[in-house]
Amino acid sequence: xxxxxxxxxxxxxxxxxxxxxxxxxxxxxxxxxxxxxxxxxxxxxxxxxxxxxxxxxxxxxxxxxxxxxxxxxxxxxxxxxxxxxxxxxxxxxxxxxxxxxxxxxxxxxxxxxxxxxxxxxxxxxxxxxxxxxxxxxxxxxxxxxxxxxxxxxxxxxxxxxxxxxxxxxxxxxxxxxxxxxxxxxxxxxxxxxxxxxxxxxxxxxxxxx
Numbered sequence: 306x307x308x309x310x311x312x313x314x315x316x317x318x319x320x321x322x323x324x325x326x327x328x329x330x331x332x333x334x335x336x337x338x339x340x341x342x343x344x345x346x347x348x349x350x351x352x353x354x355x356x357x358x359x360x361x362x363x364x365x366x367x368x369x370x371x372x373x374x375x376x377x378x379x380x381x382x383x384x385x386x387x388x389x390x391x392x393x394x395x396x397x398x399x400x401x402x403x404x405x406x407x408x409x410x411x412x413x414x415x416x417x418x419x420x421x422x423x424x425x426x427x428x429x430x431x432x433x434x435x436x437x438x439x440x441x442x443x444x445x446x447x448x449x450x451x452x453x454x455x456x457x458x459x460x461x462x463x464x465x466x467x468x469x470x471x472x473x474x475x476x477x478x479x480x481x482x483x484x485x486x487x488x489x490x491x492x493x494x495x496x497x498x499x500x501x502x503x504x505x506x507x508x509x510x511x512x513x514x
Contacts, residue, residue, distance in 0.1 A: 318360075319364055322361055324356075333350050333426075334426065362434065367467070371406075374406065374409045377409075396480070396481050397479025399472055400479045456483060457483050460480075
């Protein structure tokens with residue numbers, strides 16, 4: 306069952322994505338993952354789950370533009386040892402609002418997944434969603450680097466696709482991920498370059514599924 310803060314957040318995401326959840330929707334979202342994997346949803350319920358999931362994805366980006374906090378942002382420093390402003394000194398307020406939303410989302414998801422073995426399907430889908438967003442907007446450092454122009458273009462496409470209420474040019478200009486990508490590229494330290502075609506707007510259109 307979805308209750309308390311979890312239900313509030315999912316409701317906020319759905320509303321921001323343009324969807325008012327019905328009692329039937331909540332029943333579907335609360336279905337244990339094991340039941341869904343065993344084919345326990347009807348075709349109509351599965352279709353509706355996909356529709357709602359897409360709306361939740363849209364809502365994530367809309368909430369992110371306003372710096373929505375899934376957990377208290379103070380937890381970021383407690384977890385990682387630095388605030389986002391300390392970690393991203395190049396960032397402007399537009400980027401920092403979105404980053405605050407993403408990193409608190411990540412911490413919230415970690416808490417949820419660690420709290421239960423057979424979580425509701427609406428919770429089970431969150432880790433993959435977080436990783437998909439991270440791959441485009443907040444990549445983990447590693448030897449393989451994504452071409453900066455591809456990353457910027459993919460970010461622009463996603464923000465446009467979801468009609469995110471954000472100043473895109475300000476977001477790009479104050480985006481330390483892109484700034485650092487360009488610096489590494491210009492210094493000849495880009496490493497092996499990989500593409501983003503497989504994880505662009507097409508993948509995010511089915512954000513949670």
